[in-house]
Amino acid sequence: GNLNEMEKPSDSLLIFANDFRESTDLSHYRLFEVSEEIATQIAKGDDRYRISIKGKYGDEAVLCTEDSTFEIKLVEASNTVLLAQPRSDKEEIADVLEIKGSVFNFYELTPVLPQTQRLREMLQEAPFAGFEQDSKIKGKRWTNDEIAMVVQASDREIRQCFQEMGAFQLEGCWRILDATYRDEILETILNEAVIREWHLENLSQSECIRALKKDEFDEFGIIQTLAFYSSDGEPLTNSSKEILWHLDNKKLCLFRAIQLLILGDKVWNVPDFMESWKNALPSSCHPEMEMLRGIAITKEGMRGKPPAIQYLLASSLPKDPRKRCKDLFGIQQQWTFDDISPYLK
DSSP states (O other): OOGGGSOOOOOOEEEEOTTHHHHTSTTTOOOEEOOHHHHHHHHHTOGGGOOEEEOOTTSOOEEEOSSOEEEEEEEEEEEEEEEEEEOOSOOSOOSEEEEEEEEEEEEEEEEOOOOTHHHHHHHTTSOBOOHHHHTTOOSOOBOHHHHHHHSOSOHHHHHHHHHHHTOEEETTEEEOBOHHHHHHHHHHHHHHHHHHTOOTTSEEHHHHHHHHGGGTOOHHHHHHHHHHTBSSSOOEEOTTOOEEEOBOHHHHHHHHHHHHHTSTTOOEEHHHHHHHHHHTSOTTOOOOGGGGTTTEEEEOOSTTOOOEEEEOOGGGSOSSHHHHHHHHHHHOSOOOHHHHGGGOO
């Protein structure tokens, strides 16, 4: 619409507040530049946009909303910014704004990746390997509030990391399974599945627990392992209300692939690897090379030999983009976009 159709702003009288001189103290106000969406939601009092500044001593502080993380940078303003608000008293003069203070800089927010590596390291301090061993583990157990305070990531990003790690709460603290313990349980489940002809897409929880009881695995550890390797971390139930788990084809295939790739100093060519990979899995599992993106890379074979495969885990590379690229091109001088893209996310 044109200007005549729009509500014209009213003129306001600006006056200095009685405490303005005191308010010019630079520690009194902090000005942040935020997106219109965040500003609108904050003004509405929407809980999804609760703001928190996170970090441990020595960290560069980040600002987090419910679902995003932002780097904070102090920017010098080209002009002095006056901070004013409507006058609080009921005097006759309408539209009076009191100048409460002034600032000469503001904080600029830039979206950044969440620093969830710290969360992974924290939960590795006390991994769960069965109740008998748990009392012997001296590492710190972290509560939800402690994690929210020091992990530089939004609540949504933290929850997503919990899901990726298969984290669970035990006695009020977040824990993960010890990797060796978890893999021993899965190895036993897969062996029993072959012997007993179990269907991995509808695996009975009670049958697993009974079959693994002889190996002295904790029921709790078995259930958490089933959750970790299932499609969505949640069980199903049938008409008899029996608890079933749908084990994820890709997760099972990657479990076996990594076992083969880290096997001693063996260098695999792709055809031999694919054959061994398929043979190491139950017949219901279907491995594909595409699954190995971010897990391994292939290199052209020399003198007519088939291409080789090399274990390269994306999470093992440095977080800093320059260092990551330096490492990648130190491993291999030439990359196609498809090959390198999983390592740049």
